[in-house]
Amino acid sequence: xxxxxxxxxxxxxxxxxxxxxxIDYSRFESxxxxxxxxxxxxxxGYSLDEIRDIQLSTGVGNTPLYELKNLTALCRKTSEPxxxxxxxxxDEAANPSGSFKARRAAVSVYHAKKxxxxxxxxxxxxxxxxxxxxxxxxQGLKCIIVQECYDSNWKGQPEIVEKARxxxxxxxxxxxxxxxxxxxxxxxxxxxxxxxxxxxxxxxFGIAGVETLGYxxxxxxxxxxxxxxxAVVVTNAGGGNLTGTARGLLKAGAENVxxxxxxxxxxxxxxxxxxxxNRKSFTTGHTGFGIPFATNPDRSDVPRSAGRxxxxxxxxxxxxxxxxxxxxxxxxxxxxxxxxxxxxxSLAAAFSIAREMDENQVIVVQETxxxxxxxxxxxxxxxxxxNGIEIRFGNPEEEVPGESIILPGHPSxxxxxxxxxxKIRYSYIRNCVAKMGNPEDVGDKDLEYMADEIKLNKxxxxxxxxxxxxxxxxxxxx
Amino acid sequence: xxxxxxxxxxxxxxxxxxxxxxPQVPDDTKEVPLExxxxxxxxxxxxxxxxxxxxxxxxxxxxxxxxxxxxxxxxHGWGSCVPEILHxxxxxxxxxxxxx
Numbered sequence: 001x002x003x004x005x006x007x008x009x010x011x012x013x014x015x016x017x018x019x020x021x022x023i024d025y026s027r028f029e030s031x032x033x034x035x036x037x038x039x040x041x042x043x044x045g046y047s048l049d050e051i052r053d054i055q056l057s058t059g060v061g062n063t064p065l066y067e068l069k070n071l072t073a074l075c076r077k078t079s080e081p082x083x084x085x086x087x088x089x090x091d092e093a094a095n096p097s098g099s100f101k102a103r104r105a106a107v108s109v110y111h112a113k114k115x116x117x118x119x120x121x122x123x124x125x126x127x128x129x130x131x132x133x134x135x136x137x138x139q140g141l142k143c144i145i146v147q148e149c150y151d152s153n154w155k156g157q158p159e160i161v162e163k164a165r166x167x168x169x170x171x172x173x174x175x176x177x178x179x180x181x182x183x184x185x186x187x188x189x190x191x192x193x194x195x196x197x198x199x200x201x202x203x204x205f206g207i208a209g210v211e212t213l214g215y216x217x218x219x220x221x222x223x224x225x226x227x228x229x230x231a232v233v234v235t236n237a238g239g240g241n242l243t244g245t246a247r248g249l250l251k252a253g254a255e256n257v258x259x260x261x262x263x264x265x266x267x268x269x270x271x272x273x274x275x276x277x278n279r280k281s282f283t284t285g286h287t288g289f290g291i292p293f294a295t296n297p298d299r300s301d302v303p304r305s306a307g308r309x310x311x312x313x314x315x316x317x318x319x320x321x322x323x324x325x326x327x328x329x330x331x332x333x334x335x336x337x338x339x340x341x342x343x344x345x346s347l348a349a350a351f352s353i354a355r356e357m358d359e360n361q362v363i364v365v366q367e368t369x370x371x372x373x374x375x376x377x378x379x380x381x382x383x384x385x386x387n388g389i390e391i392r393f394g395n396p397e398e399e400v401p402g403e404s405i406i407l408p409g410h411p412s413x414x415x416x417x418x419x420x421x422x423k424i425r426y427s428y429i430r431n432c433v434a435k436m437g438n439p440e441d442v443g444d445k446d447l448e449y450m451a452d453e454i455k456l457n458k459x460x461x462x463x464x465x466x467x468x469x470x471x472x473x474x475x476x477x478x
Numbered sequence: 479x480x481x482x483x484x485x486x487x488x489x490x491x492x493x494x495x496x497x498x499x500x501p502q503v504p505d506d507t508k509e510v511p512l513e514x515x516x517x518x519x520x521x522x523x524x525x526x527x528x529x530x531x532x533x534x535x536x537x538x539x540x541x542x543x544x545x546x547x548x549x550x551x552x553x554h555g556w557g558s559c560v561p562e563i564l565h566x567x568x569x570x571x572x573x574x575x576x577x578x
Contacts, residue, residue: 144537152511165554172537173535174517176514180507182500182512186493274506274510326566329563330570373554379556380557381557382556382560385560392562393565407566
């Protein structure tokens with residue numbers, strides 16, 4: 001391989017993707033900033049009923065929803081009197097491949113088969129690979145999973161190696177790469193070579209696949225408590241989980257639920273750094289994906305991402321690695337649910353947020369994931385320690401990503417930290433304007449679009465634009 | 479170690495050498511090549527570890543690379559004991575038992 005191959009392949013990206021997803025995104029474009037998101041979701045996706053049928057046919061969905069009574073009791077022990085919302089958990093680990101990602105994969109693979117593809121490819125180190133492999137096995141397609149797995153010493157994150165094993169268990173070929181964004185080059189080459197479907201996480205049907213999660217959740221809560229929950233916490237990385245869940249809740253008429261995004265705080269670590277790769281214990285659901293994808297969703301493997309979290313997010317918090325590991329162990333010890341750490345990011349956040357809420361309020365954690373060798377608090381903490389990460393009890397505030405994992409010395413020390421959502425929205429607008437070239441060309445349609453994109457009104461967007469212009473004129477760096 | 483035709487092996491290739499890496503990668507990543515690992519059934523009649531070989535992957539794709547392992551296995555497991563974990567359950571249970 002040579003650099004010219006690399007540049008050639010990357011230059012053919014648009015053409016390769018068009019063949020591999022068969023979506024004409026240009027029909028939803030306006031030519032400026034705005035694009036018709038809802039039309040894309042409606043015309044390219046499937047209806048909620050169709051998706052329920054597709055998922056039912058492969059045993060996906062209808063996962064149980066539990067009330068975590070012991071965890072709620074623990075939360076109340078650490079709260080002011082009268083505080084401590086009831087905590088519920090949707091057990092998405094009960095899906096065939098062990099995570100909510102089966103919902104996305106079911107629709108993608110169904111769609112690929114309908115279009116006549118012989119196989120599917122997905123680029124993912126996460127649960128999505130297992131989900132696509134499982135669905136490909138069920139629906140009779142071939143499957144290749146491309147994962148970033150090892151550092152330059154051929155040392156792999158145990159959690160990612162486990163996912164390779166699971167993909168192979170479903171009959172998929174797993175192509176493993178060392179650290180770096182050029183994974184995309186290998187991915188494009190494979191799509192070109194095989195002519196398989198790109199089972200991207202970010203297509204309209206992939207995201208629509210998650211809508212059933214939100215819809216079921218609303219239905220189940222109505223059965224259990226006779227009303228909608230007050231808040232739903234969603235682990236946020238690429239934005240699809242949050243987008244799909246929120247859209248499903250809205251489709252079920254649950255319009256007043258606060259949608260809270262939660263990511264593991266990995267600030268200071270570079271996601272493409274070979275040296276830092278094995279110094280983090282979370283490979284997804286972290287700020288290294290959550291923030292870039294929120295402020296610029298169209299950075300994925302398709303031209304327009306259907307996952308657009310700022311459209312739905314009311315609040316965005318971070319939790320630390322030590323807090324998530326701790327809550328993973330607590331969930332096993334007092335609720336009898338042994339689940340994977342990465343899926344418990346939103347659980348750690350919910351435990352803290354429930355403390356701010358009244359006792360008669362209800363908060364729902366909308367996912368769990370499977371656990372097993374490599375993908376469990378024990379091997380993941382052991383691996384971190386082997387890599388020189390300090391592990392101890394203390395105040396999680398002292399945790400430094402890449403250097404330490406601080407297990408809370410007491411559950412009262414678990415604290416979800418609020419990110420400034422307005423700042424994130426501002427970055428989003430700035431990225432839109434930067435793509436536009438000349439900010440003067442921002443039209444009324446663009447304003448409306450950007451307002452929808454960040455869940456604010458046109459006036460707020462205008463104010464941000466004026467602020468940006470002012471900064472530019474006065475030469476102030478932000 | 480030698481492998482014969484049909485054996486299940488792991489191969490390794492360099493996708494991009496260090497100086498071919500994308501401009502946006504951080505400095506430490508730029509110093510190392512982009513490497514790839516895959517597995518398949520050996521198509522050569524015989525091969526020794528380190529030989530350039532051709533394999534057929536589990537889904538039937540043919541590709542070549544350096545053979546680095548015969549009958550490759552997964553070695554991830556449960557790690558060594560992390561004693562801190564043992565205290566978490568005891569602590570939260572004792573908090574739950576505390577009188578109101």
